[in-house]
Amino acid sequence: MAVNLIRNSRVFFTTNVDSYGRVKIGDQKGSSQFTTTNTWEIQVLEGLTFSQNTTQDTVTLNEAGAAPSRGQRSFNTALQPVDFSFSTYVRPYNDTTNSKITAEERVLWNAFGGVKDLTQATAAWKETSSAATMSFANSNVHQLQTFGLIIIFDNTAYALDNCALDTATLDFGIDAIAAVQWAGKASNIRPLTDLKADNGTTTVTFSGLDVANATEYVDATFSSLASNATITFTTGAGGTDTFAFTNTSGATLSAYDVAAAFAGIALGGSGTSSNGTYGTNGLSNYYTLAADGAVVRFVASGTGDVTPNLSVSSGATLVNTAGGSEVADVAKAKNVTARYITNKLSTLVLNDGINDFINTGTPGTTYSVALTGGQITFNNNLTYLTPANLATVNLPITYFTGTRAITGNVTAYLKTGTNETAKLLKDMLLAASTTVDPKYTINVQLGGPSTNLTGVEIKLPAAMLQIPQINTAQVISTTINFTAQGYSGSTYDITAQNEASIVYRAAA
Numbered sequence: 200m201a202v203n204l205i206r207n208s209r210v211f212f213t214t215n216v217d218s219y220g221r222v223k224i225g226d227q228k229g230s231s232q233f234t235t236t237n238t239w240e241i242q243v244l245e246g247l248t249f250s251q252n253t254t255q256d257t258v259t260l261n262e263a264g265a266a267p268s269r270g271q272r273s274f275n276t277a278l279q280p281v282d283f284s285f286s287t288y289v290r291p292y293n294d295t296t297n298s299k300i301t302a303e304e305r306v307l308w309n310a311f312g313g314v315k316d317l318t319q320a321t322a323a324w325k326e327t328s329s330a331a332t333m334s335f336a337n338s339n340v341h342q343l344q345t346f347g348l349i350i351i352f353d354n355t356a357y358a359l360d361n362c363a364l365d366t367a368t369l370d371f372g373i374d375a376i377a378a379v380q381w382a383g384k385a386s387n388i389r390p391l392t393d394l395k396a397d398n399g400t401t402t403v404t405f406s407g408l409d410v411a412n413a414t415e416y417v418d419a420t421f422s423s424l425a426s427n428a429t430i431t432f433t434t435g436a437g438g439t440d441t442f443a444f445t446n447t448s449g450a451t452l453s454a455y456d457v458a459a460a461f462a463g464i465a466l467g468g469s470g471t472s473s474n475g476t477y478g479t480n481g482l483s484n485y486y487t488l489a490a491d492g493a494v495v496r497f498v499a500s501g502t503g504d505v506t507p508n509l510s511v512s513s514g515a516t517l518v519n520t521a522g523g524s525e526v527a528d529v530a531k532a533k534n535v536t537a538r539y540i541t542n543k544l545s546t547l548v549l550n551d552g553i554n555d556f557i558n559t560g561t562p563g564t565t566y567s568v569a570l571t572g573g574q575i576t577f578n579n580n581l582t583y584l585t586p587a588n589l590a591t592v593n594l595p596i597t598y599f600t601g602t603r604a605i606t607g608n609v610t611a612y613l614k615t616g617t618n619e620t621a622k623l624l625k626d627m628l629l630a631a632s633t634t635v636d637p638k639y640t641i642n643v644q645l646g647g648p649s650t651n652l653t654g655v656e657i658k659l660p661a662a663m664l665q666i667p668q669i670n671t672a673q674v675i676s677t678t679i680n681f682t683a684q685g686y687s688g689s690t691y692d693i694t695a696q697n698e699a700s701i702v703y704r705a706a707a
Contacts, residue, residue, distance in 0.1 A: 203352035208247060210285060211349040212306050213238040214316065220361025222347035225391045227360075239306050241287060244378065249283035249350065249359060251388050253592070254585075277593040280583040281359055281385035283348065289369070289377040289540045289645065289655055291331065291705040299326040300705050307381055308333040308701065310344040311364040311577065331703040335696050341599050343579065348385070361386035363598060368576045369607075369645075369657065377540035377645045377655065384581055386595050538705055540655055544647035545570050547609050547679075549623065549664075550640045564626070566618045571676065573609030575643065575657055577699070580604060605659070605683035605698050609643070613675040620677050624667050631666060636691060639664050641681060652706035659699050661686035 213222060215237045221227040254277040260268045291302045302308075305317065305324050312323030312335050321337045348359040364383040371377050547568040580601030586593045615621045630637065641662045646654035661684045667677040685695025 203354055205245060205247070205352075207353045208243070209351045210241045210243050210247065211238055211351070212241050212310075213347050213349060214345070216345055216347045216360070220345045220347065220386065222349060222358040222360055222389075224349070224358060225389060227358075227389075241285075241307070242290075242303060243285040243287055246380075247285040247350070249281060249348075249357070249385075249388065251281045252279045253277065254279055275592050276587070277585045278387070278595070279585070280595045280598070281388055282382070283359060283362070283385060284380065284382040286378050286380045289379060291538055291540075291653065291655060291703040293705045293707045294326075295707060297326075298328050300329065300331045300703055301326050302331060302703050304379060305331065305333075306346075307364065307367070307379075310346050311367050311381075311579070312343075313337045314340045314342065314344050316344070329704075333701040333703075335603065335698060335700075337696070338603060339696055342597075343600065349391070356391040358389040358391055359385040359387075360389060363581055364579065365581045366576060366578045368574055370574045371542040371545050371570070371643070371645055372572045373542050373545075373570065375542060377542055377545075384583060384598065538653045540646040540653075542570075542572075542645065544651075545643070545645045546648065547573075547611070548642040548644065551626075551638070564618060564622075566620070566623045568609070568611045568620055568623075568679075569614075570643075571610045571612065573607065573643070575605065575607035578602075578604040578606075603696075603698070606681070607643075607683075608678055608680045610670075610676055610678050613669060613677050620667065620679075623679075624669075624677065627664065627666050637664055638662070638684075638686075638689070638691070639681070641683075649704075652704060654704050656702040656704075657699065658702065659683040660697060661691060 211233075213233060215223050215233050217223060217227060224233075253275045255273050256276045257271055257273045259271045262268045287304050287307070289302070290304065291300060293299075294301045305326075309315075309317050309322055309324035312333055313321065315322040315337065317324060323333055323335070323337065325332050325334075343363050346362050348362055350357045350359065362383055362385040364381060366380075366382045368380045368382075369377070370380065547570055549566040549568065551564050580603070581598050582601055583595045583598040585595045611620050613620050613624070627637070639662050641657075641659040642649075643657040644654060645656070648654075649656060659681070662681045663684055665680040667679045670676045670678060683698040685692045685698050687695060
């Protein structure tokens with residue numbers, strides 16, 4: 200018996216799912232593998248939760264009389280959708296390998312804002328060399344991108360099938376690091392008794408190389424490994440076998456060719472020869488190679504009966520302990536190059552220039568506000584459907600998106616001066632009795648102004664503002680509430696999909 204500690208928890212986002220949204224692992228394994236193009240590790244904060252409850256129907260008896268029947272009986276009528284939530288930091292970084300700005304949480308934003316994969320033209324998340332942008336331009340879909348979550352604790356693991364993201368709340372408290380709290384739903388939780396996370400070495404045995412007076416071979420393809428991954432080829436002890444590295448045409452590779460095949464990293468270990476043939480000579484020999492994208496043929500010949508092993512060591516590995524077929528090298532969350540966004544420099548820029556609705560103010564007034572905190576919530580308003588058949592536990596069958604809603608609030612000191620919060624309050628109070636739909640552009644700049652090399656901007660091109668609330672503390676402050684709107688020209692458009700965009704920047 201062993202307890203599980205939250206500090207050792209890991210979360211993986213995967214699009215390696217079947218047509219029902221079930222993660223292809225465990226009893227839904229299928230033939231697909233987890234790769235760096237379909238599975239990513241998400242660095243999450245404390246507060247990770249997921250649960251699935253049942254709906255109960257209770258029948259009660261309540262009679263009158265001297266000896267009444269008194270009692271109750273409960274039934275499980277349905278299994279509710281899974282609720283999950285976790286938080287991530289806002290972490291942009293410059294992917295110098297691909298010359299693009301990106302972020303660890305890109306897969307989450309992309310799944311939140313549409314149905315398309317990251318690589319497709321109409322995906323919600325776009326990356327260029329100067330910025331990465333998340334928009335809702337293609338978010339009018341009845342269901343969002345299908346994905347699954349794999350959550351691993353110390354000694355147990357779970358798959359959350361057919362997931363969808365419901366809300367994303369950006370929090371930028373002045374004394375904190377900018378973060379997003381993600382909440383969503385899934386069809387069910389599936390325990391994975393044969394899966395664990397492994398930061399060490401995983402061994403795959405090629406039983407086809409168990410030779411006896413014969414020459415056999417097996418090809419191994421190494422790809423999508425972490426930059427610090429190593430491949431270890433281990434020969435067993437005993438016998439007179441020799442193991443050679445050849446190309447797929449059967450030609451023996453020289454030591455130089457082998458090193459070139461493994462990304463130019465020189466071979467290590469004892470017993471190497473100039474033609475790349477390695478003999479056991481009754482001993483166990485170990486050879487460590489660094490590889491990415493190499494295809495190498497392992498050839499075994501001789502009179503012995505030994506079986507070589509191939510070990511893969513990577514920064515983030517999912518291991519199926521029931522067999523080697525599901526070893527998955529997934530993208531390790533960036534620990535070094537990703538930038539945290541500190542909120543101490545965050546500001547709010549408001550502009551009333553969409554239309555000249557404040558008759559007593561200056562048309563197109565820009566208000567620049569130093570923040571003391573705030574948050575913006577993006578909501579997909581998901582609704583899951585569950586049947587109501589008798590004599591069975593009903594399961595969720597599907598879900599649909601609802602109203603796309605983007606709301607937020609920011610806090611700031613009540614300050615006098617040119618175009619400060621006191622001026623904003625005054626202008627809105629003067630126009631409140633005659634303005635039906637006040638229109639503002641809003642730009643929340645996390646990490647400082649847009650001229651900073653690293654930062655995140657939440658852009659709301661058209662937003663309805665409420666009159667700022669006055670909070671009477673030792674320093675008088677205000678709370679500004681707003682709701683993003685779709686727009687066309689200078690007019691609100693309830694059918695538009697341009698309520699918001701999120702822009703990520705990062706220095707090299």
